[in-house]
Amino acid sequence: MSSGFSQRGGRGGDFGDEAGFRSSRGQRGRGGRASGVSHRGGRYGDLDDEESGIGSPRGRRGRGGRTTDLSGRGRRGSDLDDEEDDSGEEVGFRSPRGRRGRGGRASGLSSRGGRGSDLDDEEDDSGEEVGFGSPRGIRGRGDRRSKGRKMSDFGSSEDDSESGEVDEDDGPSGFEDGLSGDDSGQEDFVNSAAKKSVSSESVEQETVLGTRDNGGADSYLSQRRFDECSLSPATLKGVKAAGYERMTAVQEATLPIILKGKDVLAKARTGTGKTVAFLLPAIEVVSKLPPHDHDKKRPPISVIVVCPTRELADQAAAEANKLLKFHPSIGVQLVIGGTRMALEQKRMHTNPCQILVATPGRLKDHMENTPGFATRLMGVKFLILDEADRLLDMGFRTDIERIVAALPKQRQTLLFSATVPDEVRQVCHVAMKRDLEFVNTVQEGSEETHSQVKQMHLVAPLDKQFSILYGLLTDHISENVDYKVIVFCTTAKVTSLVAELLSELKLNVREIHSRKPQSYRTRISKEFKESKGLILVSSDVSARGVDYPNVTLVLQLGVPSDREQYIHRLGRTGRKGNEGSGVLLLAPWEEYFLRSIKDLPITEATLPLIDLDTKRKVEKALAHVEVKDKESAYQAWLGYYNSNKQIGRDKYQLVSLANEFSRSLGLNNPPALTKLILKKMGLSNIPGLRSK
Template sequence: MQSAAAETMNPAAVQSAAAEKHGRSRKKKKMNNVNTSSSPSSGKKRKGDDDDLRMEKPNKKSKGKVQLSNDNEVIAAAGENLTVAGGGDVGSGKVAVTASFLSDSRFDECSVSPLSLKGVKDAGYEKMTIVQEATLPVILEGKDVLAKAKTGTGKTVAFLLPSIEVVVKSPPSDPGQSQTPILVLVVCPTRELARQAAAEATKLLKYHPTIGAQVVIGGTKIVSEQKRIQKNPCQILVATPGRLKDHIAKTAGFASNLMGLKTFVIDEADRLLDMGFRKDIEEIITSVPKQRQTLMFSATIPKAVHQVCNVALKKDYEFINTVQEGTEETHSQVRQMHLIAPLDKHFSLLSVILKEHIADEVDYKVLVFCTTAMVTSLVASLLGKLDLNVREIYSRKKQGFRNRVSDEFRKSKRLILVTSDVSARGVDYPDVSLVVQVKYVELHFHFYYIISMPVPIT
């Protein structure tokens, strides 16, 4: 992120600059990202810091000037002693994230079955993304793969499409079997990502009625999942690690069904390890056949990912890197702002940012990221008291509630979703107009993955 001139400002000056810059009439939609951080001078923890989001009215009498460089823009700010910095190129019109990741190759040039191609076409995919172009031929050859690719660049289809072909080419199961064997296993770090991957698999399986994709995740009744798996075809299973281990240990016949596994996918491997699932992944690896194809997809390749590769992948695996050295982590047309403020000014700053954006964007769609479940709940509650249209998602909410809110936000406009990092990696929300990250420093890693979501690619 490029730095801009920074100086102490008051809210009247900042709002005036924002109004003058935007003219209150943006006709074309842009993706915006705003991060609010504590100022360096407020680094020490003070009494009451955990309850830091207090409502406070800006001082309308104060005056000042705003100086920015490198074509950066200020949306709004509130409170005293605010340091504002910005970076990145400002693009015009709606952000076309897809254009950066598409290749010239078409899916109909792939060695996949005609029925799979029909499913791909109905899903709206014509050209492959760069990661799909690079990985599909290698995966279709049956090789183990470690792929490095940014989130939102089409990794899900990159592993699902060849996985479906594995099922298509497998001999039919014994009619005497009470359950279909699980041929493909996909492990995801979060429940939201697992649901999304399973939904994508179902979409691609439109013309394969005898092949089923199921999802098992925590937060739901395991008995309901057991009945669903027994009743419906389940050649492709998408799971979170903890619930998968529960089924291996507790569900009758589940462990034996895994013995027919042909493809094992570890999605968002770095995120899984960051969340402390390394031991779970290693235990799951011992529960599946050694003779299998293993695919690992990861946005970054830290040492921990390499260590899991040594356990999960064959020695002759292919490493495919679709992230060019020196490329920006953020799309160049996404405008970014970094606002540094004292901790007790965060909520008043956030409320002004949101109101300014809603005034400018008729069909606004806003994501507000907070660091913890407690802060997420507090921010959502306070924004609701300002009569804003707000929803909330965090880990302490029941899974059914999280599912409903996530689906509503995905389909709706004129809505603000306040969320913890359960939505920070890989979840597709189309047409997001603004992302605000409160206490940016603690969520620095995930920020780079969320800002490419205005036009997501599954």
């Protein structure tokens, strides 16, 4: 069939230029289909030390294993309960992303090393109580660092999962003080190791898709309709009932290949229909399996979808249920941290469970602790890793390798990822067939989600920021009847304080962060998805992947942890071709961050005029915020910025800025911190701090 898919067969290896496998461009092949999709063959080989993770730039370790990777991002992470938190808020040790869990040792010898077993699937602000200075470090219970220092449990000693509470890592590990400097040498070591681990023994195809941009809200859609695909009538009815008619570019590029039984690594931006792209072929595979005779309620599990966070897993399960409307015999079950395992076990035992959506930590828990579960995995035909780059970045490589090892080798594997770093490629060697196909729907120079969002930044002193925040929100509300706003804050405790303040100001506000139980977060997430005229104050649990439709404004209060986090937060608006706005509100000493995003279309906005009445109104509302909440926010704020290399380098300046933040909260004196916390922060005997 004619059409534009040019094929370039051959040997090589670079999943195209994006993935970095060395791909040569061989001869041009025949027969493609239209759409500007080119195929480039490539070859790659096995990962030499798959089990131990050698050569991984971000080696991880779970229970009973050791990370051998000495990289700048070495980390341990069994049972991390799938969230990338802003930990370390209150003590502020240096590891930017170190993680720590129960009873183990951190073996990643890096500024990002750390360990996390049994952490509860959260990408949020853990570590607030102890506050090791990792903006994303995660800590659980009683662990030891690689330097041999012992940590007692600063968090709760009780497992909250039975009550539906989130076991939220009250402090991080991996406080690699002294290893927080320049790790470029380590990165060079990792890069060379990664290159050595990639040989040229196998071939995969690369598809580069040129997405159509017709302008407007449907520019992310292709011209191809779902009813043009070889989908079963029941599946097509489900697609239609879900409101889908035309495919997105990702769906058009991947569906035909997946339906042929190929393993696929797909690179695609968020908000482009990835979930439907992997669910539809999975549903087709399950629907064509022969009926299970001896126990219809407990057939083998046929599809496993692994998501990095609870919110993403819940979203994927809900989408699957919509698409399965006319497949009554196929059941979807959801297993995630923060919920009772006993209830999940009961649901999987009594209800159909051909499709299982899970977070990595909880899936591994069921593999190890649920009777008969491992046997049911022997029927898995489909393994899907959603947001694969994020799964690995959060420390789940070891868990993923254990999950892969527990599944049949004769299965189809799909990886969907926004980026394709070295570690994703290495997992491909472990989890996927050698003739996998790489589909890249992000062409170089193509329009990114963030480029269609109007971006502005404001710089203002801390004592004016709450008034400016209120002014920005009220102005936006007055101009947008169907407003829908997300306000991102640096930590969970700061998120809670800002939400309380805005509620006192009579705005329609909800909050979501790791300090809230999972049942609450699920309810609030659902409400925000379905509502208009609402403000969601959030930590980074909502920064990536979660699809909240029709968000009109993203407002970021304080400096993000890095450029990528800024972009991921901004990506909550302007989704699926819609327009949106983003505002970044910084203090003068946070302006350095603008250098990291200078290539983005962000402009400086004029500070809104704050009249005396508005100022007094905000001050009055702030006076009604609980003092204990202000004290918690102060400690969390200090921990977050203590971990920031730019700001935390000068401890005297840091304390001065923290006390400026304290005054902006309406406190006459900065809150007193325990001597232990000050010692852990490296802030003992710094003038301006009060101890107790």
